[in-house]
Amino acid sequence: MSAAAEYPPAARSRxxxxxxxxxxxxxxxxxAVGSGCASRDPWQDxxxxxxxxxxxxxxxxxxxxxxxxxxxxxxxxxxxxVSSEEQKALAERVAKSVGGVRRVVNALDVRxxxx
Numbered sequence: 001m002s003a004a005a006e007y008p009p010a011a012r013s014r015x016x017x018x019x020x021x022x023x024x025x026x027x028x029x030x031x032a033v034g035s036g037c038a039s040r041d042p043w044q045d046x047x048x049x050x051x052x053x054x055x056x057x058x059x060x061x062x063x064x065x066x067x068x069x070x071x072x073x074x075x076x077x078x079x080x081x082v083s084s085e086e087q088k089a090l091a092e093r094v095a096k097s098v099g100g101v102r103r104v105v106n107a108l109d110v111r112x113x114x115x
Contacts, residue, residue, distance in 0.1 A: 045071040074102040
């Protein structure tokens with residue numbers, strides 16, 4: 001005799017519903033805990049991006065206005081092209097100087113101007 005045959009259909013239905021509810025609750029808890037790990041101010045990354053971009057534009061010693069700036073969980077990623085290693089290092093220093101930045105990923109390409 002199978003285990004399913006031991007219980008009347010109404011009892012099996014209640015058990016099935018209970019397992020479904022428990023499974024749904026487990027998924028909700030996992031999502032809540034997982035998203036809680038990244039609980040940061042949702043506006044912090046936007047503020048960091050804006051401030052890094054503004055400081056790059058203010059930098060008069062190099063043209064850093066066309067660089068890409070992206071911040072995720074206070075990690076800034078710089079993309080684009082600069083004309084020298086010095087400009088690449090300068091852009092990274094500028095990004096690191098912004099309050100709240102945890103790390104800078106410098107993915108800038110160096111291409112000297114055609115001459």
